[in-house]
Amino acid sequence: MRKLLPDLCLVAAMPLLVYSVHRVFLETPNERQMGTAFKIFFFHVPMGWICMLMAVVCGIAAGVQLRRRSTMGAAVALAAAEMGFVTGLGVLLTGPIWGNATWGTPWTGDARQVTTALLWLVIVAYLLLRHYGPRSSDRLAAALAIFGAVNVPIIYYAVKLWKTMHPSTGVVASLPPEMWASFWPALSGLLLCCLGLFGLRIRQLVLAEELDVAWVQAQDRA
Amino acid sequence: MNELNAPTTTPQPAAPTTAQPAQDPAYGPAVGLSLKEKEQVRQLEGIAAEKTARDYQHIVLAYGVLWALFAGYGIFLWRRSARLRADMNDLRRTLDRHPPGP
Amino acid sequence: MRVLRQALLLLRSELRQELRDFELLLTASFFTVVLLAMFYLSFASLQSKAHLAAIPGLMWLTIAFVGVLTLTRVFDREREADTLRALLAAPVERLAIYFAKAAMTLAVLMLCCMVLVPGLWLMFPAGAAFAEQPLATALLALLGCGGYVAIGALFAAGLATGAGKNTLLFIILYPLTTPVLMYALVTTRALLDHHPDLPSYLGQMAALDLILVSIAALLFETVLVGSGARSTSPKGQVPRTLSREPSA
Numbered sequence: 001m002r003k004l005l006p007d008l009c010l011v012a013a014m015p016l017l018v019y020s021v022h023r024v025f026l027e028t029p030n031e032r033q034m035g036t037a038f039k040i041f042f043f044h045v046p047m048g049w050i051c052m053l054m055a056v057v058c059g060i061a062a063g064v065q066l067r068r069r070s071t072m073g074a075a076v077a078l079a080a081a082e083m084g085f086v087t088g089l090g091v092l093l094t095g096p097i098w099g100n101a102t103w104g105t106p107w108t109g110d111a112r113q114v115t116t117a118l119l120w121l122v123i124v125a126y127l128l129l130r131h132y133g134p135r136s137s138d139r140l141a142a143a144l145a146i147f148g149a150v151n152v153p154i155i156y157y158a159v160k161l162w163k164t165m166h167p168s169t170g171v172v173a174s175l176p177p178e179m180w181a182s183f184w185p186a187l188s189g190l191l192l193c194c195l196g197l198f199g200l201r202i203r204q205l206v207l208a209e210e211l212d213v214a215w216v217q218a219q220d221r222a
Numbered sequence: 223m224n225e226l227n228a229p230t231t232t233p234q235p236a237a238p239t240t241a242q243p244a245q246d247p248a249y250g251p252a253v254g255l256s257l258k259e260k261e262q263v264r265q266l267e268g269i270a271a272e273k274t275a276r277d278y279q280h281i282v283l284a285y286g287v288l289w290a291l292f293a294g295y296g297i298f299l300w301r302r303s304a305r306l307r308a309d310m311n312d313l314r315r316t317l318d319r320h321p322p323g324p
Numbered sequence: 325m326r327v328l329r330q331a332l333l334l335l336r337s338e339l340r341q342e343l344r345d346f347e348l349l350l351t352a353s354f355f356t357v358v359l360l361a362m363f364y365l366s367f368a369s370l371q372s373k374a375h376l377a378a379i380p381g382l383m384w385l386t387i388a389f390v391g392v393l394t395l396t397r398v399f400d401r402e403r404e405a406d407t408l409r410a411l412l413a414a415p416v417e418r419l420a421i422y423f424a425k426a427a428m429t430l431a432v433l434m435l436c437c438m439v440l441v442p443g444l445w446l447m448f449p450a451g452a453a454f455a456e457q458p459l460a461t462a463l464l465a466l467l468g469c470g471g472y473v474a475i476g477a478l479f480a481a482g483l484a485t486g487a488g489k490n491t492l493l494f495i496i497l498y499p500l501t502t503p504v505l506m507y508a509l510v511t512t513r514a515l516l517d518h519h520p521d522l523p524s525y526l527g528q529m530a531a532l533d534l535i536l537v538s539i540a541a542l543l544f545e546t547v548l549v550g551s552g553a554r555s556t557s558p559k560g561q562v563p564r565t566l567s568r569e570p571s572a
Contacts, residue, residue, distance in 0.1 A: 035273060036277035036278060037277040037280050037281065040280065040284040043285070066547075067546075086292070089291060090287065090288050093284075093287045094287060097280050098280070100280065101277050101281075122499040122500060124499075125495050125496050125499045128495050129492060129496060133492060137482070139482065139548075143478060143479070143547045144479070144500065146539070146543065147475065147500050155503050158503040158506040158510075159506065161506070161525075161528075193292065197299065201299060204299065204303060204306060207306055211309055211313060218313060218317055218320070222316065
């Protein structure tokens, strides 16, 4: 049952995503000030939340990897970093599209926008180190992931402080209740989809590691 | 009654009524009759329609980007799986060639 | 106490080595002067109001670039002579190695700040506040460079132990040190503006430095030599790490 969990997540995500798109476009009223472009919000914000979640998961898994020399920890950390990369890129691309439609400027310098961009850079650095670093760099990459996870609240607070020097040009109003009803299905669908892909990637990485060990044993025998 | 007595007052044109409901339901009160107002309303509707069209372009772009990213990652996972399956088949063949000893 | 004593001994050895030829000091200072010249050429024609906004960025960008150069050189010496391995094998607390290297890098950066801050003040008159508040400026430089070095020493050491590629240090260090540099930016701007919240910002920077040094110190030994925990691979084999997947 545990092995099928990623596939089940993906199967459950599909109807939920279809329903949430239907709800967002056909049953949610337009936002007064931002108009139709506000529909982007319903997938943009969940992507941001999932990116932050994956950064924290990556940091925790990297801690387990360092402490216990665990291959599962390494697999979870890499899979979380990849999912964080995809969702972070989604946020950084859809945010300017929404900003351009609503405020006429792609980059508003909003604290959350800058925080996500900096966090995404840390995730990319981690992935580059894992893929191009020397053999001993796995521990270093794990340390980078831990620092990255610890940096999530620090970056946000630092950016808010930095914003006192650069006032923002646009403010997102708080969401009225009828829009929250459309937000949760979108969040759930996207989260299930991401968790499914995340689980599949972990499975692949663990299998790759086990194949490596099996190859070494087979070659010893030969 | 003296028919030769002409009415002393000339009939005044009826004042435009905006608050009173029409007697016939097919006709509503006439408002915005001035050309200037009509032009202004048409202009505003045009701006709103332009914004909606532009917004839809942005929505299509944003949703397209999202789905492209997820599709791209899905393809990446699928190709990795294919590579792992090929590696597993190679391993199976190697083990068949050199079975484990007693 | 033992860690502190060993760290001081290692630091003394580093300083003795540096005082033989002043290689690190001279190259870092010269690089600072070159950057100052480039910034002057780029921004001198701007209005002084723009200088006020630009000076914090110029200062901390210089520290970021000189910092990587210094860290790379501090650990390259060990790698060239293969003394880092000997140091790790010796009965020395790993934490002492971290503190000694970090202190050495911090010393070099502080000396570069002694060139950088007066240079900025001379080139851009808006930097006069540095001269008016020397203690605050010194504390700001110490805290900003300290936070940067706390993170940098850990990753430079990690790259030095393997067949580390130095270019990776740039990739790792700049994203991670952005919060520290942002805090330093805001505090520098507060100093230049004579902002009443300056002591509060300096306090926050000190707290941030403490957090970063603690985390780096906790991770240092594990990153360099690994933890002592048992591996979880089957049949007790040391698992190959997941840095490479099998090619088709």
